[in-house]
Amino acid sequence: MPRKPGTSAATRARRLLALLPHLRRGRTFSLAALAESLGAAPAELAADLTTLSMCGLPPYTADVMVELVVENGLVHVFSDPPALAEPARLAPAEARALLAAVEACGISADSPLVTKLAALAQPSFSAEELRHALIASASAGGAALQGVVAAAIDAGEVLDVDYVAGSGEASCRTVRPYALSPHRGSWYLSAYCESARADRTFRVDRIRDARPTGRFFDPPLAPRALPMPYEIDTLPVAEVRFAAAADGLNEREWPGATFAPAEDGTVLARVRYADARWLARRVASYLGQAEVVGPAEVREAVSRLAATMRAELADRQHG
Amino acid sequence: MEATERLVNLALFLVSSPRPVTAQECRAEVAGYPPNQDESAFLRMFERDKEELRAAGLAIESVNPGAGSEAYAVDRNSTHVRPADFTPEEEATLRVAAAALAADPSFPFAEDLRLALAKTLPEVDRTCTVPVGSPLAEEDPRAQGALAGALAGASASGKRVSFGYTNARGVSARREVEPYGMFLREGRWYLVGRDSARDDVRTFALIRIRDLEVNRARPKSRDFEPPAAFDVSAFVLLPFQYGEGETREALIQLDSRASFRADALTAGVGELQSAENGALRWRVEYRDGDALVRWLVANGPGLLPLEPADLAARLDAGLATAEACHAT
Numbered sequence: 001m002p003r004k005p006g007t008s009a010a011t012r013a014r015r016l017l018a019l020l021p022h023l024r025r026g027r028t029f030s031l032a033a034l035a036e037s038l039g040a041a042p043a044e045l046a047a048d049l050t051t052l053s054m055c056g057l058p059p060y061t062a063d064v065m066v067e068l069v070v071e072n073g074l075v076h077v078f079s080d081p082p083a084l085a086e087p088a089r090l091a092p093a094e095a096r097a098l099l100a101a102v103e104a105c106g107i108s109a110d111s112p113l114v115t116k117l118a119a120l121a122q123p124s125f126s127a128e129e130l131r132h133a134l135i136a137s138a139s140a141g142g143a144a145l146q147g148v149v150a151a152a153i154d155a156g157e158v159l160d161v162d163y164v165a166g167s168g169e170a171s172c173r174t175v176r177p178y179a180l181s182p183h184r185g186s187w188y189l190s191a192y193c194e195s196a197r198a199d200r201t202f203r204v205d206r207i208r209d210a211r212p213t214g215r216f217f218d219p220p221l222a223p224r225a226l227p228m229p230y231e232i233d234t235l236p237v238a239e240v241r242f243a244a245a246a247d248g249l250n251e252r253e254w255p256g257a258t259f260a261p262a263e264d265g266t267v268l269a270r271v272r273y274a275d276a277r278w279l280a281r282r283v284a285s286y287l288g289q290a291e292v293v294g295p296a297e298v299r300e301a302v303s304r305l306a307a308t309m310r311a312e313l314a315d316r317q318h319g
Numbered sequence: 320m321e322a323t324e325r326l327v328n329l330a331l332f333l334v335s336s337p338r339p340v341t342a343q344e345c346r347a348e349v350a351g352y353p354p355n356q357d358e359s360a361f362l363r364m365f366e367r368d369k370e371e372l373r374a375a376g377l378a379i380e381s382v383n384p385g386a387g388s389e390a391y392a393v394d395r396n397s398t399h400v401r402p403a404d405f406t407p408e409e410e411a412t413l414r415v416a417a418a419a420l421a422a423d424p425s426f427p428f429a430e431d432l433r434l435a436l437a438k439t440l441p442e443v444d445r446t447c448t449v450p451v452g453s454p455l456a457e458e459d460p461r462a463q464g465a466l467a468g469a470l471a472g473a474s475a476s477g478k479r480v481s482f483g484y485t486n487a488r489g490v491s492a493r494r495e496v497e498p499y500g501m502f503l504r505e506g507r508w509y510l511v512g513r514d515s516a517r518d519d520v521r522t523f524a525l526i527r528i529r530d531l532e533v534n535r536a537r538p539k540s541r542d543f544e545p546p547a548a549f550d551v552s553a554f555v556l557l558p559f560q561y562g563e564g565e566t567r568e569a570l571i572q573l574d575s576r577a578s579f580r581a582d583a584l585t586a587g588v589g590e591l592q593s594a595e596n597g598a599l600r601w602r603v604e605y606r607d608g609d610a611l612v613r614w615l616v617a618n619g620p621g622l623l624p625l626e627p628a629d630l631a632a633r634l635d636a637g638l639a640t641a642e643a644c645h646a647t
Contacts, residue, residue: 009322010371011430016327017375018437022444033444039421039433048323055327057335058348083335086399087438088376094435096475097428101416104426104455104503108582113412116403120439122378123397132550133474135502136455137586146415147408154411164576168620180415181453185505186583205583225453285617287609287637291644299645306642309616313635316572316623 016052020081029075046070057082095121100136106146145210153177158215162208167277176217181225190226201226229274230256239293242267276301325351339382339390425460427468466525467508473533474498477541483529497543500551511554559611570626573599577621
């Protein structure tokens with residue numbers, strides 16, 4: 001990643017100090033991989049590593065220097081560090097960044113991972129104080145299976161997932177997982193679904209269970225997160241009319257939609273959809289203040305969903 | 320000689336010294352301090368260097384502070400730690416966090432995150448194989464990230480801020496705020512703080528903030544302390560908990576189609592109890608009953624209102640209207 005030219009000396013020193021415990025005698029690293037991990041441009045990191053090779057302890061003789069050479073995109077290390085060979089604890093700002101990042105990935109505060117990370121911080125850091133001042137959860141709550149999914153992507157392992165779709169359909173699918181991405185507060189898994197023989201997107205908090213199968217696959221050459229349904233311009237478009245005083249029509253809830261206000265105060269939205277039942281749930285939630293103009297399959301899906309929910313409600317009251 | 324080299328040399332020297340060392344010993348021994356520097360310029364540079372190394376995680380302690388013989392030592396226990404023993408799932412989660420957030424312009428702590436991961440993960444040169452798209456905050460992620468970073472800094476160091484704010488009704492005004500905490504919710508960053516003019520703790524969406532200024536007077540002392548009982552989670556509300564209506568309590572059933580994702584649905588708000596057949600009952604406060612029943616439909620299947628009775632009636636009437644206007 002390109003960096004602005006003015007990376008401060010302090011930041012460069014912090015990167016080198018963080019690297020130091022990894023620099024063991026006989027190890028060879030890819031300069032590009034180190035640069036990517038540290039967010040530095042390779043040329044900048046190469047210059048900094050050359051600087052590091054001039055660092056050491058008094059009297060700065062060869063036996064107390066950091067001996068390394070940067071050559072042809074590789075970093076060759078010839079000695080163990082003269083000091084600071086053990087990993088340093090996380091400074092409070094580093095611990096804050098790490099816990100916020102893990103929380104943003106859907107890991108809840110009471111998970112063992114959070115406990116392990118907090119134990120790496122300096123004693124002056126308080127995870128509890130941080131919790132009272134900063135919540136970085138991307139999703140509405142914890143996604144307990146995020147770790148299982150992430151490990152499967154990392155290993156290229158096929159997963160069996162039990163999934164409850166927004167349409168209401170529950171299914172068990174065998175998938176090849178290859179990307180995770182946050183979207184409007186939820187995490188989504190991009191995968192090739194062997195059951196459907198097609199790429200599919202799954203909302204992680206709707207995965208009821210995920211089991212590694214022990215079967216491995218070759219990941220696609222350039223794996224990437226799939227586009228969200230509303231970004232796929234080959235999908236069908238539905239027209240939804242919102243009543244004049246549509247209670248709480250929030251255009252932000254309809255990403256990718258276009259809105260056309262009419263003279264009578266109603267608003268006509270054009271929305272792409274992959275699954276009529278998914279769209280039906282969203283329209284039904286307007287409780288009659290939104291009406292699907294077409295296509296007919298979505299109108300029918302709204303009518304069916306409303307009828308089903310009313311029957312469940314009646315059962316509940318009489319049962 | 321470069322400042323980077325001097326900082327690394329000073330770090331190595333301080334951690335390997337068997338006894339506390341004075342500033343003058345550092346000046347004499349550590350390669351990198353300019354030889355012809357006057358005393359006060361050297362001391363300012365040395366002070367800054369110590370602060371930079373503390374930010375890197377070195378617990379530099381002062382012995383005999385204030386006396387002429389002030390010396391410095393690194394507390395080994397507070398500086399070093401045994402590497403954590405991560406499970407493969409945990410390590411994968413950390414790599415996903417790195418891939419997702421270190422390059423996300425809306426995540427305000429990217430630089431510290433990279434340094435933290437370099438210290439934490441066993442293989443520093445192993446890059447993440449998990450591709451990740453889209454930023455956490457999608458609307459103007461760079462601006463939200465920059466504001467979130469500045470506000471988190473002001474919050475942590477207890478500095479007052481002021482900014483232009485346009486509220487949901489479109490009214491703009493300058494606000495003076497003591498920033499107590501922040502949260503991210505559904506792709507937006509929010510600030511919670513005491514608005515001095517209104518003498519009230521309020522929530523501000525970062526996308527509505529312009530021209531942030533952090534009080535730069537006396538940077539090392541705090542302007543305020545948040546109340547001892549402050550907890551930002553009390554300000555994270557579900558959509559039906561906003562509004563002017565009186566606060567009431569609802570009882571919601573989550574059947575087995577919804578109960579497995581209760582944590583995600585409830586966001587830790589309200590109280591959950593187990594019921595029969597894998598169902599859960601959720602007691603939660605609401606202000607806007609219509610918003611609550613709409614939310615139950617949108618987040619289903621498997622969510623039904625049990626109490627109070629008028630919620631079920633509202634839901635049934637609304638669904639009846641939806642059913643009627645979609646009749647073929």
